Amino acid sequence: MSLIAAWGLTKQFGDFTAVDGIDFEVERGEVFGFLGPNGAGKSSTMRMIGCVSDPTGGALRILGMDPSREGTKIRTRLGVVPQQDNLDEELSVAENLYVYGRYFDLPRSLLRSRIAELLDFVQLTERANDHVEPLSGGMKRRLTIARALISEPEVLLLDEPTTGLDPQARHVVWERLWTLKRRGVTQVLTTHYMDEAEQLCDRLVVMDRGQIVAEGSPRQLIERYSTREVVEVRTHGQVTVMADALRRLGESPEAQTRDELYERVEELPDRVLLYTDQGERLVALLGEVEHESVLVRRSTLEDVFLHLTGRSLVD
């Protein structure tokens, strides 16, 4: 049975529908992601899974229980890393873990050993007795992850786990989350970074305007909604003019048929994307079109999102 299952899950705030009838299931041991831009309804969904927000429609089962009736029981078995750090800055690093463990009524003796293990796990042992306030953003995030693990939860909920962190700090967080995954901890995360979703998630749903627009593993999604390669062409001139020129390429005698050369053309403000399975051949034909630079790359989830919604993930 799924650890988490939702059918037609809906959250409305007055007239505004934040989550619009979504279905999903999370299996034990997997890392499941909600990918989407800000305002897609990811955080509202996470709050409902965290049992701090009642659904206004549909059904939600977590660990086989109904969150609106057994929220406390469910929360005992969840670990939550909120989007906004809510550590106590006046307390020390170790005290933050201690007091949070006490909310779960864990005995002091158990907490002592668990705090030592967790501080070691998030590489904060040396800062155990320091105040939280002067810690870097990455350290605070790692401490928040350690805090969520204090009760040895069956599911770890991470809302935008690396938003606001510098690249190096992100990699440290990712590396810790991989380690947890290898240990079999089920993780549910939201992100608007496609590289984060690609790196961490076994399976994910793409959300847009409160709805799920696609579901699958990162690889499946790319195969289904994008091509093997993307040719990015930049220009000094007008993008629309170049895009038209590129479209005409597909009608040139060398191309034989348009479909063979590329599947789709996307215009962005500063460049044109050509979705193709034969990037090199396409580049060879580009001499006829005036352009500044050209780049062939693999498709990413960003391309999936662009294809599904016509918009970029990060504005």
Next chain:
Amino acid sequence: MPPAAVVPRTKLAVEYWLLTYRRNWKGSLLTSFLSPILFLAAMGLGLGSLVDAEVGSGRDLGGLDYLDFLAPGLLAGNAMMLAVNESTYPVLGGFKWYRTYMAMAASPLRGRDIMLGHFTYMAFRVTLASFVFLGVMAVFGAVSSPLAVLAPICAALCGMAFATPTAAFVATRINADNFSTYTRFVIMPMFLFSGIFYPVSQLPIVLEQIAWLTPVWHGVRLCRALSTGSGVNWELAGHLAYLVALILIGTLLSARTFTRRLYE
């Protein structure tokens, strides 16, 4: 069944507040000492010598020296001020700035555990400060009945009669814009017009009747009776009932507003 499901969870929330108190108890206790010393020295002794010379412990003060009259009133007034402080910024901070409540809400603690945990801590702070206040009163010679040991409890009830409805209101606020208005135009007038510094019978009848409705007047009457030993009668049960009723109403209102804010 996990142990958290059977133990009283309010206690677990209180532990958090006590841990933060351990971090700054020295400063907080020092303030608890200084405030009564300053007030009793300046008004009790300074102003009091003038009042006693003019009025001569007359009927108006119920036969009391001004210091003996003033000190228990200030005890109740001080509890009110402290409780209002503790139930404004720290409560909004719990939702908004420090997000302590939000962190608690992600754990097995429920909205009412979170609310009652903080209220219990506020009551602890106000009770402790009130006992310190009573100690300072004793040093000033402003205590004349053994019943006075009960006065800090009544002062704390008076404080919580303010803290619980205040917290219920604060839980509905987006920001702290109205807090200083509330302190200046609601709390301060009560401090000045509710029988702390002079009997309310000195006021025009309309103001006197308004004063009777304020929780602090009831707190002042209780503290004064217990501290001086005069006027200890059934009237006090009425004052107590009034304060307890307000605390109950404030707690019920807070349960609503806290839950709405935490789980919106």
